[in-house]
Amino acid sequence: xxxxxxxxxxxxxxxxxxxxxxxxxxxxxxxxxxxxxxxxxxxxxxxxxxxxxxxxxxxxxxxxxxxxxxxxxxxxxxxxxxxxxxxxxxxxxxxxxxxxxxxxxxxxxxxxxxxxxxxxxxxxxxxxxxxxxxxxxxxxxxxxxxxxxxxxxxxxxxxxxxxxxxxxxxxxxxxxxxxxxxxxxxxxxxxx
Numbered sequence: 001x002x003x004x005x006x007x008x009x010x011x012x013x014x015x016x017x018x019x020x021x022x023x024x025x026x027x028x029x030x031x032x033x034x035x036x037x038x039x040x041x042x043x044x045x046x047x048x049x050x051x052x053x054x055x056x057x058x059x060x061x062x063x064x065x066x067x068x069x070x071x072x073x074x075x076x077x078x079x080x081x082x083x084x085x086x087x088x089x090x091x092x093x094x095x096x097x098x099x100x101x102x103x104x105x106x107x108x109x110x111x112x113x114x115x116x117x118x119x120x121x122x123x124x125x126x127x128x129x130x131x132x133x134x135x136x137x138x139x140x141x142x143x144x145x146x147x148x149x150x151x152x153x154x155x156x157x158x159x160x161x162x163x164x165x166x167x168x169x170x171x172x173x174x175x176x177x178x179x180x181x182x183x184x185x186x187x188x189x190x191x192x
Contacts, residue, residue: 027085077139090117093168
């Protein structure tokens with residue numbers, strides 16, 4: 001979908017959306033293709049504070065240039081759009097997981113990193129320290145479900161098209177503090 005359609009479907013799902021700079025054209029498309037897109041990936045940021053989190057996700061750092069996702073979901077439930085197109089969020093992951101997402105089947109273990117995820121997934125970074133102790137406010141969990149459901153609805157995908165980074169790439173732990181199974185149940189309920 002276009003960037004304009006993306007923001008429309010998020011707002012139509014009842015989300016408060018904040019546009020950050022020229023997000024519609026801020027991407028890593030010069031590093032490779034974006035698409036075909038097959039799913040949504042959820043992350044935690046390991047950061048604290050809205051301004052700091054949004055800036056990091058938009059700009060990245062010396063090791064990993066931004067954008068680091070498409071939308072940043074902050075603790076207050078707002079979605080800050082920081083990029084559209086290829087983003088540095090998924091990295092290399094398991095081709096069998098991608099096949100399961102495409103087929104909308106149960107996910108196999110992610111035991112290899114042989115497929116470019118930045119090409120195939122929308123990414124939402126969610127403000128959280130990722131230590132298992134930093135709370136996930138109800139409004140933020142609701143926003144995560146709404147954002148994922150909005151993208152799924154637009155593409156006619158089911159909740160099985162939404163995965164966590166920990167289900168894609170060996171060694172990743174995000175998001176930590178809730179289960180992706182529980183999040184997919186929330187998304188499924190919204191899509192009914």
